[in-house]
Amino acid sequence: MQGLLHSLILQAINEGRPDEYVDSLLNEAAEAGLVAVPQSLVTPEGSVDTKTLIAAIVDKAAATSDGVRPTPRPTIRRLEKSVTYTVKYGDSLAAIAYQHYGTTSAYQWIFAANKENLSSPDKIQAGQTLIIPAI
Numbered sequence: 001m002q003g004l005l006h007s008l009i010l011q012a013i014n015e016g017r018p019d020e021y022v023d024s025l026l027n028e029a030a031e032a033g034l035v036a037v038p039q040s041l042v043t044p045e046g047s048v049d050t051k052t053l054i055a056a057i058v059d060k061a062a063a064t065s066d067g068v069r070p071t072p073r074p075t076i077r078r079l080e081k082s083v084t085y086t087v088k089y090g091d092s093l094a095a096i097a098y099q100h101y102g103t104t105s106a107y108q109w110i111f112a113a114n115k116e117n118l119s120s121p122d123k124i125q126a127g128q129t130l131i132i133p134a135i
Helices: 001-016 019-033 052-064 093-101 106-115
Strands: 083-086 130-134
Touching: 001 019, 001 052, 019 052, 019 083, 052 093, 052 106, 083 093, 106 130
Parallel strands: none
Antiparallel strands: 083 130
16 A cells, blocks of 8 residues: 555656645545555644655655666764654654654654653644654
8 A cells, every 4th residue: 555655646746736635635545544654644633744755755756766876865863962842733753753863764763762651653742742862
């Protein structure tokens, strides 16, 4: 199903569809169970964080285009010390990770640091304070 998710997004982008269309398309497909969405990309409101998802898919597609060598993986920004972050409406753990570390996959570090208060990566809530660990 992950391939279908990427295909839907790339097709909509190639057709020049607006962001609102892509957002609606992905959320409808997720609600219908047609595509699997990583928990780290689900916002506190239960919708798909399409902004972060689209950016990651477009970056990956650009890096693996025909005949083009993949671009190097982004350098992970290191934090000297842990900080706190207050979750905003529309945030996802992946978006918060991207904002602080420069990569969406770092959501796992945030989740691990907040495991006492989070049962799942998609269970963050607006107004909640999270620890963003130093790495």
